[in-house]
Amino acid sequence: MSDIKTTGALFITDKQGNANRPDYNGDFKLTQEFLAALTAALGDAPDCKVKLAGWKKQGQKGPYLSLSIQPPFVADGQSRPASAPAKPRNDLDDSIPF
Numbered sequence: 438m439s440d441i442k443t444t445g446a447l448f449i450t451d452k453q454g455n456a457n458r459p460d461y462n463g464d465f466k467l468t469q470e471f472l473a474a475l476t477a478a479l480g481d482a483p484d485c486k487v488k489l490a491g492w493k494k495q496g497q498k499g500p501y502l503s504l505s506i507q508p509p510f511v512a513d514g515q516s517r518p519a520s521a522p523a524k525p526r527n528d529l530d531d532s533i534p535f
Contacts, residue, residue: 440507443471447491447502465506475508485509 445465452458479485488507493500 441471441474442505442507443467445504445506447504448496449499449501461502463501463504465504471506471508478508 443466445463447461447463450458450460450462452460475485475487486509488505488509490505491502492504494503495501
């Protein structure tokens with residue numbers, strides 16, 4: 438699998454006197470390629486971990502966090518991350534005589 442990543446940023450929130458507002462907010466751009474890779478990594482598992490990284494940066498409006506998110510690595514032909522345990526199958530036919 439290629440090195441599929443998507444990026445985003447978190448900027449300091451102007452709380453304007455509201456302590457319940459988040460300290461940072463921002464967006465991620467999710468591409469079809471990223472979502473397809475994430476779906477392939479998930480397979481039949483109920484969940485999976487993604488790789489998240491952040492860098493402190495300085496912008497014109499002040500400091501912010503630049504973010505990168507990656508789905509877990511899935512080898513060709515695999516439908517789930519190598520670290521995820523196989524899910525027991527309930528669709529096996531016990532009437533087969535071998």
